[in-house]
Amino acid sequence: MPMQPLTVETLSAGYGQAAILRGLNLTVPTGRITAIVGANACGKSTLLRCMSRLLKPEQGQVLLDGRAIHRTPPRELARRLGLLPQTPLAPGGITVADLVSHGRHPHKGLLARWSAEDDRAVARALTATRTDTLADRDLDALSGGQRQRVWIAMALAQETDVLLLDEPTTYLDINHQIEVLDLLVDLNRDRQTTIVMVLHDLNLAARYADTLVAMKNGAIHAAGPPQEVLTEATVEQAFGLPCRIIPDPTSGKPMVLPLGRHNTTESSAA
Amino acid sequence: MSAALDTLARDIARQRRRRSARRLRLGLLMGALLLGTVALTLSVGHTITPPGQVLRALAGDDLPGVSFAVRELRLPRAVLSILAGLSFGLGGVAFQIMLRNPLASPDIIGISIGSSAAAVLAITAFGLTGMAVSLLAVLSGLGVAAAIYLLSFRNGVAGARLILVGIAIAAMLQSVIAYALARAPSWTLQDALRWLTGSVNGATLPQALPLLVSLTVFGALLLACRRDLEAMRLGDDTAAALGVSLTRARATIMLGAVGMIAVATAVTGPIAFTAFLSGPIAMRLAGPGRSPVLMAGLVGAALVLIGDFIGQQMLPARYPVGIVTGALGAPFLVYLIVRANRTGAF
Numbered sequence: 001m002p003m004q005p006l007t008v009e010t011l012s013a014g015y016g017q018a019a020i021l022r023g024l025n026l027t028v029p030t031g032r033i034t035a036i037v038g039a040n041a042c043g044k045s046t047l048l049r050c051m052s053r054l055l056k057p058e059q060g061q062v063l064l065d066g067r068a069i070h071r072t073p074p075r076e077l078a079r080r081l082g083l084l085p086q087t088p089l090a091p092g093g094i095t096v097a098d099l100v101s102h103g104r105h106p107h108k109g110l111l112a113r114w115s116a117e118d119d120r121a122v123a124r125a126l127t128a129t130r131t132d133t134l135a136d137r138d139l140d141a142l143s144g145g146q147r148q149r150v151w152i153a154m155a156l157a158q159e160t161d162v163l164l165l166d167e168p169t170t171y172l173d174i175n176h177q178i179e180v181l182d183l184l185v186d187l188n189r190d191r192q193t194t195i196v197m198v199l200h201d202l203n204l205a206a207r208y209a210d211t212l213v214a215m216k217n218g219a220i221h222a223a224g225p226p227q228e229v230l231t232e233a234t235v236e237q238a239f240g241l242p243c244r245i246i247p248d249p250t251s252g253k254p255m256v257l258p259l260g261r262h263n264t265t266e267s268s269a270a
Numbered sequence: 271m272s273a274a275l276d277t278l279a280r281d282i283a284r285q286r287r288r289r290s291a292r293r294l295r296l297g298l299l300m301g302a303l304l305l306g307t308v309a310l311t312l313s314v315g316h317t318i319t320p321p322g323q324v325l326r327a328l329a330g331d332d333l334p335g336v337s338f339a340v341r342e343l344r345l346p347r348a349v350l351s352i353l354a355g356l357s358f359g360l361g362g363v364a365f366q367i368m369l370r371n372p373l374a375s376p377d378i379i380g381i382s383i384g385s386s387a388a389a390v391l392a393i394t395a396f397g398l399t400g401m402a403v404s405l406l407a408v409l410s411g412l413g414v415a416a417a418i419y420l421l422s423f424r425n426g427v428a429g430a431r432l433i434l435v436g437i438a439i440a441a442m443l444q445s446v447i448a449y450a451l452a453r454a455p456s457w458t459l460q461d462a463l464r465w466l467t468g469s470v471n472g473a474t475l476p477q478a479l480p481l482l483v484s485l486t487v488f489g490a491l492l493l494a495c496r497r498d499l500e501a502m503r504l505g506d507d508t509a510a511a512l513g514v515s516l517t518r519a520r521a522t523i524m525l526g527a528v529g530m531i532a533v534a535t536a537v538t539g540p541i542a543f544t545a546f547l548s549g550p551i552a553m554r555l556a557g558p559g560r561s562p563v564l565m566a567g568l569v570g571a572a573l574v575l576i577g578d579f580i581g582q583q584m585l586p587a588r589y590p591v592g593i594v595t596g597a598l599g600a601p602f603l604v605y606l607i608v609r610a611n612r613t614g615a616f
């Protein structure tokens with residue numbers, strides 16, 4: 001458990017000429033689930049890439065435990081902070097256990113042999129993601145939901161305090177989306193893992209996250225508990241979408257009902 | 271709960287041990303194949319030497335007509351074939367894994383051709399010979415690799431861009447070779463041609479020394495990066511998230527692979543497609559999902575050794591090994607390009 005939370009300080013970053021993030025500040029609550037939402041091209045993924053050291057900031061810094069992650073040796077950082085990219089690649093024909101074993105990479109030095117503790121870490125990750133019965137299966141032969149659970153297992157085998165996920169539910173059916181998000185809550189409760197994820201679905205973000213971060217034009221538009229962030233005004237401003245907010249009857253969290261130009265009794269033009 | 275976990279951990283360990291035992295068996299099988307081909311190379315020449323006489327000749331006995339053929343002609347051939355094949359196989363597969371594309375082999379993206387072009391120019395235009403040519407060839411191989419790397423650098427190096435830049439540079443260097451040969455004085459052609467198709471003709475044992483040194487030095491670089499290489503198969507982002515320092519790992523792997531290929535090219539010439547073929551064949555043999563690096567080295571050695579035996583003994587005329595491996599590799603290249611849109615085995 002880190003002493004100090006993951007913090008983003010006056011971060012500016014982008015690709016080449018185009019600056020995408022401009023002087024962004026954010027403190028990620030330790031041991032909680034944070035969801036980053038926002039319209040396409042608002043800088044969500046760029047922020048996540050900076051927070052995981054994949055992209056170097058032009059200005060500002062990201063601190064983990066009071067230390068700038070871009071000045072932390074990569075292997076050391078990878079023992080503290082894990083990332084699941086949006087579309088990870090798997091070598092064809094790899095088995096589930098072999099893929100999950102890759103998560104042990106930052107724990108292995110140049111000469112270190114594979115140990116019984118590594119096997120146990122892999123077993124723990126498989127069990128936690130309920131992929132233990134798939135251990136010997138070929139990754140290519142699994143369903144989308146199973147495969148995503150295996151990738152999460154790989155990130156778990158890394159045994160980090162913080163786990164970042166870039167749209168972990170994209171390309172999944174609704175039942176598998178719920179399965180993956182439930183799994184992340186389990187991890188958060190059982191291991192106190194700090195989870196930060198980029199999500200597209202506002203209603204799922206509101207239901208599953210303790211903290212919502214709404215981004216707009218490379219800056220943070222609003223951040224806080226879903227009840228405070230997910231308001232009709234915020235959604236209108238951040239997404240340009242008129243909507244109604246009602247309490248989710250199953251969770252009491254706010255729920256977004258978008259107003260389009262058609263098929264509603266209220267018109268968005270009104 | 272904890273007991274179930276231990277059982278699972280033991281299951282995983284058992285599966286892993288079973289697979290490494292299988293890989294060891296495959297490696298031993300490959301070693302036996304190499305040994306068999308070496309025995310063939312040592313016994314078959316203009317005449318066939320019985321195994322007993324081969325062994326006595328190797329042990330140092332002076333057998334008229336046999337000792338010279340075995341010790342001075344056939345043994346250096348076999349040794350050079352193995353060492354060059356290992357270098358091409360290891361260097362090639364390192365590139366292919368690093369860039370996750372079988373087309374990213376140094377003999378496709380212009381690194382071997384860089385060595386050849388420099389050597390051909392040195393021989394035909396500047397009248398250099400021997401050591402000077404080899405040294406120039408090694409340096410140009412490294413230089414061309416650096417040029418390709420820098421030309422394809424934009425926010426880091428992406429595999430596809432590097433391959434395209436490499437293929438373009440290979441085409442350019444090909445025309446340099448054509449130009450040099452067209453203007454070459456006829457007495458230099460024989461020497462220059464050796465740099466176009468690799469061959470182990472006229473091999474001597476002292477030639478093995480630079481190969482041994484390069485395999486040790488550059489091989490150590492690749493060995494140090496083997497786990498990083500393994501993680502890079504999951505994509506650059508995942509590898510970085512797993513703690514691989516991408517820039518440093520790429521530079522080290524490139525230096526190791528290019529160094530090996532350039533030195534081997536300087537000794538035997540670019541034995542066509544050996545680097546390119548070894549990785550995919552090793553991948554099929556070793557099974558997917560596991561590092562094919564060492565296997566690719568063994569496959570490379572087998573390709574050169576067997577290719578040379580076929581070229582020398584089984585065809586109507588004697589051909590250098592590069593012709594044989596080229597004939598094997600070209601159809602495979604076409605096959606790979608045809609199915610390039612599907613995700614490769616890497």
